[in-house]
Amino acid sequence: MRLNFIRKVLYCHRGPATKTLLVMKLTAFILLITAMQVSANGFGQNVTISVKNAPLTKVFSLIEKQTDYVFFFDYSLLEKGKKITYRVSNLQLRAVLDSCFREQPFSYDIVDKTIVVRERVPEKTYVAPKETNRFQPYTGKVTGPDGIALSGASVVVKGSSKGTQTDENGNFTIDAEPKDVLVISFIGHLAKEFTLGSNAVPLVIRLEPEVATADEVVIVAYGQVRKKDLTGSVSQVKSKDINALPSTNVVQALSGRSTGVQVQQNNGTPGGPVSVRIRGVNSILGGNEPLYVVDGFPYSSNPTFLQNADIESIEILKDASSIAMYGSRGANGVVMITTRTGKKGERSNVTFESSYSMQQVTKKMKLLSPIQYAELYNEQAKNDGLAPYFTQGALDSIRNGPATDWQSLVLRNAPISNNNLTISGGNEKTRFSLSAGAFLQDGIVHNSDFKRYSMRANVNHDISKVFNVAYNATLTRITRKLQNSERGNRGSDIFSAMLMAPPTLSPYLQDGSYRRLTTAYPFISNAIINPMVNLNENSNQIKADRILSNLGFTIKPVDGLSIRISGGIESSNDRTDAYNNIEPSTNSVGAASIATSQFTNLLNENIANYAKTF
Known part of the structure; x- marks a missing residue:
């Protein structure tokens, strides 16, 4: 009956478009009948x-x-x-x-x-709770004084490690108990505490801006000015903010401390270089690093030799009027660092600061188990028309045998230790500050570290009401052990080899020598190396000495006029020792190199400043 109906339609309409449409309908009908048959027979097998x-x-x-x-x-x-x-x-x-x-x-x-x-998803069964959960969710919104939402504000339960941050709309949710105290803080605003009630009603928390004292002193290019007299764009970061969180150096501690300032670590090696951008990138081909001035002395590079505990304050000069004194050197902004010194009438103080923290890999890569690895390569061999790489006996041995976790062999939990001792004091004529510190950081990759030892002296003496002399000196020794973290080809570098090395093989043979992975498994990439060879047989050590010293005389011949004559020296001495041992498993014939560099910079500045209020 259906076939007759289709014939009738086909012969009654002879247009080409109509014929095409009917053929399509007929094809769809036949496919539908086929699908019904498949569906009917699927579970009949x-x-x-x-x-x-x-x-x-x-x-x-x-x-x-x-x-x-x-x-x-x-x-x-x-x-x-x-x-x-x-x-x-x-x-x-x-x-x-x-x-x-x-x-x-x-x-x-x-x-x-x-x-x-x-x-299998277990069936959900209701079990009556034995006791009521004492925690309940509290929601709220954090705004500024004008009602605008504050994104990224910190919301912490006082006296605990529980906390969260507000989203882009200023909203937050946190689990807490009634009568807990929330501490809400945001950069540039006064922190506020809020006691929770028993009813979890939405909270609206308004933070007031932090207003600096009008008489607070800010360091600028020409000296010191009060904030109320400041006309340029200057941001100040104080010592308590610099030491609030553990950081490798003072430049890294600037991250998130000032608007318009971007701080980025260029790589993950211990003591790696840090880039700073003030108000964005100013040049495509030229440098974009700001000028660093340490106690009035311009420094040619990042001042990573300084200990964080030695810093009194950091001022970031952003606009043209603030950096005018430094000309083109300050085109990318100026970061002025002032180290600690004694104060008039201060009794001698001894301060010891110490901190210890731990670094660890946030999340390791989830890789194939030994049996999964072997079966995967057998599947590859089958697709290539080859005999299996692993026999059934080998598969049974691998299934019940040990596995090699290459990530655990290469990576580790790495501690950071920071210790600093400061002696300071002063009387009406002389102020002094002496300090010694040690910063020790192990890398998360074995056989890598960064160590910094420093000594600093800061002495300021009033010879008379007219003459003043000031001396600053910092001596630093830096040692670094590096592992090659550059990207290689299909397992030729330490990180890709760590991820691609077979979990079925151990790194060492029975005689203690290194296993050549490509000899054991010739079907894998011929570029894969044993990552333990790079870790243990290659060495790259850097020793660096930094000296920054300056002496300045200030003369005040008349009221309102000061003349400052200063001179300083910056010296750096670096040595890099690189060794590659002879290693048959990587065809290494051995190599050794020594590279040294010396740099000395002398500077003299003479500044006259006249300030008089009429």
Whole structure:
């Protein structure tokens, strides 16, 4: 009947467009009939299974050979399963699957012709709580005095480590107990405390801006001015903010402390260089680093030789009027660093500061297990028409054998220790500050570290009401051990080798020598090296000495007039020792190199300043 109907329609309408449309309808109808037949016969397929104490992968393989279905699963999930003994003849596929999965910690779903093995979701049962949860969620919004939302404000439960930050709309949610105290803070605003009540009603917290004291002194290019008299764009970061969080150096401590200032560490090596951008990038081809001035002396590079505990304050000069004195040298901004000194009438003080923190990898890469690795390469060999790389005996040995975690061999938890001793004091004529410090940082990669030892002296003496002399000196010794962190080709560098090395192989042979991975497995990338060779047989050590010293005389011949004559020296002496031992597993014939560099900079500045109020 249907065929006759189709013939009638085809012969009655002879237009080419109509014929095409009808042919398309006929094709769709035939496909629909076929799909219905497939759907009807899909679970009508019967299978025969006979296994004893066998893993499920063997059952899956038998089902795939007898049906049109394929299995999709995660090996790490199947490793949790139980071996089964099952014997059945010519039974429907659905019944076989239900029996195989009945006592397993996972279940299955069928999507078209694919049987997806998934983790079993336990049935939810209601259990009456034995006691009421004392925590409850509190929500709120943090705004400024004008009602504008503050994004990134810190919300912390006082006396605990529990905290959160506001989102882009100033909203936050935090779990706390009634009567807990929330401490809300934001850069440039006064911190505020809020006691929670028993009702979790939405909170609206308004922070007031932090207003600096009008008589507070700010260091600028020509000397000191009061904030109320300041006309240029200057940001000030005080010592308490610099030492609030552990950081490798004083430049890194500027991160997030001033608007318009971007601080970025160029790489992850201990003591690695840090880039600072003030109000964005000013040049495409030229340098963009600001000028650093330490106690009035311009420094040619990043002042990473300074100890954070030695800093009194940092002023960041941003606009043209603030940096006019330094001309083109200050085109990218000026960072003025003032170290600590004694104060008039201050009794001698001894201060010791110490901190200890730990670095660790946030998250390691999840890689294949040994059995997954072996089966993957067997699958590759099968696709290439080759014999399996791993025999069944080798697979059984790998399944029950140890695994090599290359990430744990290369990476580690690395401590940071910072210690500083300061002696300061003064009377009506003389002020002094002496300090010694040690900053010790291990890298998260084995055999890498950064160590900085420094001594500093700051003496200021009034010879008379007219003459003043000031002397500053900083001596620093820096040592670094580096590991090559540059990217290589398919496992030729330390990090890609760590991720690509076979988990089925150990790094050492029985005689203690290094294993050549490409000899053990010639089917892997020929560029992969044993990462332990780079860690233990290659050495790259840097020793650097930094000296920054300046002496200045200030003369005040008449009221309002001061003349400052100063001179200073900046000296750096670097030596790099690189050694590669002879190592047959990497065809290394050995290499050694020594590189040295010396730099000395002398500077004399004479400044006259007249300030008189009429």
